Amino acid sequence: xxxxxxxxxKRGEEETREARxxxxxxxxxxxxxxxxxxxxPNILRKEFGIKLEDILQALGRIGKIRVAKVVLNQYASQGxxxxxxxxxxxxxxxxxxxxxxxxxxxxxxxxxxxxDVIAIATRDADFLPIINxxxxxxKETVVVGINPGFSVALQNAADYVIRMEGKSEERPE
Numbered sequence: 001x002x003x004x005x006x007x008x009x010k011r012g013e014e015e016t017r018e019a020r021x022x023x024x025x026x027x028x029x030x031x032x033x034x035x036x037x038x039x040x041p042n043i044l045r046k047e048f049g050i051k052l053e054d055i056l057q058a059l060g061r062i063g064k065i066r067v068a069k070v071v072l073n074q075y076a077s078q079g080x081x082x083x084x085x086x087x088x089x090x091x092x093x094x095x096x097x098x099x100x101x102x103x104x105x106x107x108x109x110x111x112x113x114x115x116d117v118i119a120i121a122t123r124d125a126d127f128l129p130i131i132n133x134x135x136x137x138x139k140e141t142v143v144v145g146i147n148p149g150f151s152v153a154l155q156n157a158a159d160y161v162i163r164m165e166g167k168s169e170e171r172p173e
Contacts, residue, residue: 032063032116032140035109038089039102039122040072044080048146048166052087055121055144058162062142063117069105071098099126106130110137117142125151131158 036059043050052070059065068089072081076093084091094101102120109115110133118134120127121144131141131154142160145151155161 033066033114034059034063034117034119034142035067035112035115036065036069036089036119036121037102037105037109038068038070038144039098039120039124039127040070040076040080040084041098042123043121043144043146044070044072048164050146050164050166052083052089054164055162056087058144058164059119059142062119062160065119066115067109067112071102071105073098099124102127103130107133110134110139116140119144121145122154123147123150125153128153128157135159 036055038044038052038055043055044052056065056068069092070084070089071092071094072084074093074095076091081091081093092101092105102122106118106120106127107130109118110130117140118130119142120130123145127143128151131143134141135157140160141158142162143154143158144162144164145154146164146166150163
């Protein structure tokens with residue numbers, strides 16, 4: 001079975017290091033608290049083959065996910081909704097376009113003092129103002145996406161970029 005390749009990149013660094021281990025006995029390492037919003041119709045498409053657990057695993061390198069929501073439209077299959085729930089994520093079903101609801105959920109996370117990092121899984125440059133506002137409010141930012149169509153502006157604005165590789169981009173072992 002082929003493993004999915006994903007990269008967690010921090011601006012100015014090659015790849016992120018694994019979680020820091022305490023150097024002295026009794027020393028505590030502050031773990032970052034992550035608020036995640038997934039743009040379901042944009043990321044969770046059959047042609048990409050992205051699995052929710054791949055996204056969660058990649059974010060685990062940065063911190064601990066405290067809030068995780070997947071915004072879906074009314075056309076989401078029952079199987080997809082079930083998969084979201086089975087991963088411990090909160091599905092949010094909206095009629096019509098999902099972008100406004102994603103923006104509302106993201107703003108709630110930005111103003112949540114218990115969240116250190118705002119992560120948005122999307123390819124859409126429409127969420128650039130959300131990334132900028134989060135940074136203005138002192139939050140670290142992560143964008144999770146996949147090509148084709150992964151906004152370069154979004155990638156350049158975020159503190160961390162997680163590039164997922166889908167079915168068509170898998171590399172042989």
